[in-house]
Amino acid sequence: MFSNSWNTILEWFRDRSERSKLVRSFNESARVSFVAGIAPTLLKASISKGERSYRHQFSNWLNTGFRIQAFTGRVLSKDELIHIGKVILNDSVLVRRLVVLGFDTIEIHGDAGAYGCRWQLKDYIPLPNFNNDNNE
Amino acid sequence: MIIMNDTLIQDSLKVANNVLEQHSEFDKSFNLWMWIAILELGIIAFLLLKGRIRPKETAKQKFKNDSLKQTIDFNNIINSSFNSIQLYDELKVKCHPDRFPTNKDKNEIAVALFQEISKNKTNIKRLLELKEEAKQKLNINF
Numbered sequence: 213m214f215s216n217s218w219n220t221i222l223e224w225f226r227d228r229s230e231r232s233k234l235v236r237s238f239n240e241s242a243r244v245s246f247v248a249g250i251a252p253t254l255l256k257a258s259i260s261k262g263e264r265s266y267r268h269q270f271s272n273w274l275n276t277g278f279r280i281q282a283f284t285g286r287v288l289s290k291d292e293l294i295h296i297g298k299v300i301l302n303d304s305v306l307v308r309r310l311v312v313l314g315f316d317t318i319e320i321h322g323d324a325g326a327y328g329c330r331w332q333l334k335d336y337i338p339l340p341n342f343n344n345d346n347n348e
Numbered sequence: 349m350i351i352m353n354d355t356l357i358q359d360s361l362k363v364a365n366n367v368l369e370q371h372s373e374f375d376k377s378f379n380l381w382m383w384i385a386i387l388e389l390g391i392i393a394f395l396l397l398k399g400r401i402r403p404k405e406t407a408k409q410k411f412k413n414d415s416l417k418q419t420i421d422f423n424n425i426i427n428s429s430f431n432s433i434q435l436y437d438e439l440k441v442k443c444h445p446d447r448f449p450t451n452k453d454k455n456e457i458a459v460a461l462f463q464e465i466s467k468n469k470t471n472i473k474r475l476l477e478l479k480e481e482a483k484q485k486l487n488i489n490f
Contacts, residue, residue, distance in 0.1 A: 230416060241422035250423075251430050270412070299428045299470040305418045306425065312415040342408035 227272075231313050235259060235278075254283040255296070262317040266332035269342055272314030277330075279319040287325035296320050297329055301336045311337055421473070428472040435479070436469045442490065443482050457485050 238257040245251040262276030282288055282296065297320045301307060310318070311333050321328025405413070443461045448454040461482055468474040482488050 234420075237420070238422050238425075242426050245423065245426040251426050253430065255426060255429065269408075295433065295470075296429045299425060299432065302470045303420070303425055306420050308415045309418065309420060312412040340407070340411070342406070342411070 227313055231259065231315075234309065234313065238280075256281045256283065260317070260319055262315070263330060263332070266316040266334065268311065268316050268334040268339060270311050270314055270339075271316045276315055277317040277319050278310055278315045279321070281321060281323060283323045285324065286322070288322035290329070293320045293322070293329045297331055301331060301333075304337070307333055307336050311339070424471065424473045428470050432470050432472040432475060435472060435475045436465065438490065439465045439475060439479060439482065442488050443478075443486065448486070454486055461486070 235257045238255075242251065242255040242257070246254040258279050258281070259275050260277035260279040261274075262271075267276070280296065280300070282292075297318060300318060316333050317330055318333060319328055319330045440462070443458055443465060445455050445458040445462055448458050461478060465475065465478055468478070479490060483490065
C-alpha cells in the first residue's frame, strides 16, 4: 500500500513535469519557426481548464485543456482555426501524448475575436478500456 | 633467589596482560566483521525485496510509458499548420491519376501517390517526400 501511494506521488510529479515540458517544447518550436519566417503567425500553447464533458480515463482532475492561441492581430476565420486543429489532431503521436498526460480538450483561438474551436481528444485516438485491467 | 622469583612474577603478569589485550582486540575485530556481515545481509535483502515490492506494470501504465517514449516533431507541426495547404493543393493537381490516362504504369503509381497525399494532407514533411517521389516516378516538374 505504501509502495502504491509512493508510486502515485512520483507519477503525479512526473506527469506535471512532462506536461510543462510539452507546452515549453511547443512554444519553443513555434517561436523559432516564427523568427525564421517559416510560420507567419506566432502560436502559443498553454494549459486551460478544459471541458468536463470531454473526460476520458486518463483525464486529470483539473486543467485538462491544451489551448493554442494564434497571435495574428486579426480575427481568424473558422477554416484557419480548423486547419490548425486538424494538423494537431492528425499527428497521432502528439494526440497520444496529450491523452496520457491528462489532457482531454484541444482549444484553438486567435488573439482577437470572441470565438474559437475545440475538439475532444478521445475522438481521435482508440483508447482501450483499461479499467478491467485493475481487477486482474 | 628471591629477586629471581619477583622477576618471574612480573613476567607472568606481563604475559597475562598481553594475552588479555590480544583477546580484547580479537573481540573488537570480531564485532567489526559481524557488523559488516549484517550490513551486507541488509543490502542483499533490500535488493531482493526491491524487485518483489515493485508493482507489476499494468496495461494502462505500459500504454502511458510507451506514449512518453515517442518523440514529437513540433517543427513539422508548426510548419504544417501554415504551409501544408498550398503544397497539398499543388500535389493533388499535379499527381492526379486522371493526368495519366494512357500510361497504365504511371496511372497506378499516381493512384498510390494520390492516396498517400490525401492521407497526409496536414503533414508537410511527408508531403515533401511525396513530392520528390512524384518527381522521380512520374517525371513531374514542379
